[in-house]
Amino acid sequence: MPGTSPAKLTVAVVGATGAVGRTMTKVLLEKRFPMTELRLLASERSAGKTLTVPGWGDLTVELATPDAFEGIDIALFSAGGGTSKELAPEAAKRGCTVIDNSSAWRMEPDIPLVVSQVNPDDLAWHEGIIANPNCSTMQLMPPLMALRDAVGIERVVVDTYQAVSGTGHKAIVELEEQVKAHAEGRPKVASVYPYPIGFNALPQIDVFLDNGYTKEEWKVVTESRKILHLPDLRVSCTAVRVPVFMSHSEAVHVETIAPLAPDEARELFAQVPGVVVQDDPANKVYPLAEHAAGSDLVFVGRVRQDPSIPGNRGLAFWVVSDNLRKGAASNAVEIAEVLVERGWVRKGSERAVAGGTPA
Numbered sequence: 001m002p003g004t005s006p007a008k009l010t011v012a013v014v015g016a017t018g019a020v021g022r023t024m025t026k027v028l029l030e031k032r033f034p035m036t037e038l039r040l041l042a043s044e045r046s047a048g049k050t051l052t053v054p055g056w057g058d059l060t061v062e063l064a065t066p067d068a069f070e071g072i073d074i075a076l077f078s079a080g081g082g083t084s085k086e087l088a089p090e091a092a093k094r095g096c097t098v099i100d101n102s103s104a105w106r107m108e109p110d111i112p113l114v115v116s117q118v119n120p121d122d123l124a125w126h127e128g129i130i131a132n133p134n135c136s137t138m139q140l141m142p143p144l145m146a147l148r149d150a151v152g153i154e155r156v157v158v159d160t161y162q163a164v165s166g167t168g169h170k171a172i173v174e175l176e177e178q179v180k181a182h183a184e185g186r187p188k189v190a191s192v193y194p195y196p197i198g199f200n201a202l203p204q205i206d207v208f209l210d211n212g213y214t215k216e217e218w219k220v221v222t223e224s225r226k227i228l229h230l231p232d233l234r235v236s237c238t239a240v241r242v243p244v245f246m247s248h249s250e251a252v253h254v255e256t257i258a259p260l261a262p263d264e265a266r267e268l269f270a271q272v273p274g275v276v277v278q279d280d281p282a283n284k285v286y287p288l289a290e291h292a293a294g295s296d297l298v299f300v301g302r303v304r305q306d307p308s309i310p311g312n313r314g315l316a317f318w319v320v321s322d323n324l325r326k327g328a329a330s331n332a333v334e335i336a337e338v339l340v341e342r343g344w345v346r347k348g349s350e351r352a353v354a355g356g357t358p359a
């Protein structure tokens with residue numbers, strides 16, 4: 001039997017006290033992930049604190065060190081790129097399979113970068129570290145997969161409207177404080193972002209690169225190509241932070257290879273697992289950040305022909321999803337579920353030695 005018996009899985013969340021880490025724990029419980037032990041790890045700032053986990057009581061947060069990964073089968077990491085660079089290889093060395101939400105490993109050619117319903121087969125060749133995509137890339141992939149498979153895609157232009165929760169708990173507090181300050185006639189003080197996010201739109205997420213794009217925008221370009229297995233796909237992105245607490249929204253413009261009508265596109269989108277079409281403009285039905293919050297689904301609407309591209313090969317639409325759930329925690333747990341279902345919890349080379357081609 002390849003893989004570890006699901007009945008014996010020990011699971012850890014690294015960065016368990018952060019916005020994404022807390023959501024990871026919540027989603028593991030909601031989905032009744034088959035684990036017999038749950039460990040919460042974080043930095044020295046949180047080690048020793050307790051978190052109340054329904055059904056598991058008060059769990060003490062442990063310091064994330066290399067040896068902490070002894071005996072852990074699967075670790076979900078969301079503690080930032082630096083922590084992942086340092087600790088993911090240490091965990092993998094100890095037989096733990098890491099599903100990493102940071103940007104540290106995503107573009108390494110020998111590390112799978114996986115959206116659960118788009119390229120789960122890439123998990124077959126993992127060697128102990130699996131990367132979870134950036135939230136803006138994540139929600140774009142299921143609808144683009146549908147178009148790729150039906151008519152082919154040539155070029156994608158995507159502009160994002162990103163929630164502050166992507167930056168973590170401190171940014172949520174900062175927006176709340178700025179809303180209060182505005183109402184009370186006080187000046188808005190920015191500390192997390194370079195300018196106040198309250199009542200503003202900031203065309204900068206992450207740092208600027210030499211090509212004029214931000215790192216966030218460039219992640220959408222490079223990660224999309226890797227996940228869709230389209231290394232030459234033409235992609236451009238503008239990533240904007242908006243004063244929304246939860247859920248990223250995206251305006252997407254796609255140039256397809258063969259023509260496609262909006263009605264056909266809606267049908268294709270609706271067939272993708274985890275995608276819901278909300279598209280009845282006459283009745284003001286379209287995806288909204290507030291409605292998507294708390295859901296694991298990707299919502300697509302405002303589907304229309306883009307007349308600026310000839311031959312009915314242009315499509316415009318609007319995509320919304322909860323950035324902490326499908327954009328981060330839920331996809332990580334879905335990856336873990338695929339590993340268990342397919343017997344791929346252990347790294348590919350060890351499964352081969354154990355004498356099984358992956359089931």
Ligand code: 25A
Pocket residue numbers: 014015016017018019020021041042043044045046047064078079080081082083101102103104134135165166167168169323324327328
């Ligand atoms: O490099 P990347 O990949 O781009 O990722 C950068 C950050 O983006 C978030 C995540 O922040 C990550 O740290 N992130 C990544 N992917 C995301 C996604 N898809 C995403 N956000 C949204 N969507 P976060 O706030 O969600 O999580 C931070 C967690 O990481 C833990 N951590 C940090 N360094 C660690 C570590 N754990 C182990 N080893 C390390 N070296 C961190 O735990 C948190 O759980 P913590 O103990 O450091 O902090 C938890 C408590 O401490 C408070 N606090 C935070 N910073 C400070 C602080 N208190 C005092 N001083 C501080 N400087 C917090 O309020 C919390 O209560």
Ligand code: L14
Pocket residue numbers: 101102103133134135162163165166167205206216219
């Ligand atoms: O690369 O701030 O996973 O909204 C996720 C959160 C990048 C920044 C990543 C945000 C990060 C993003």
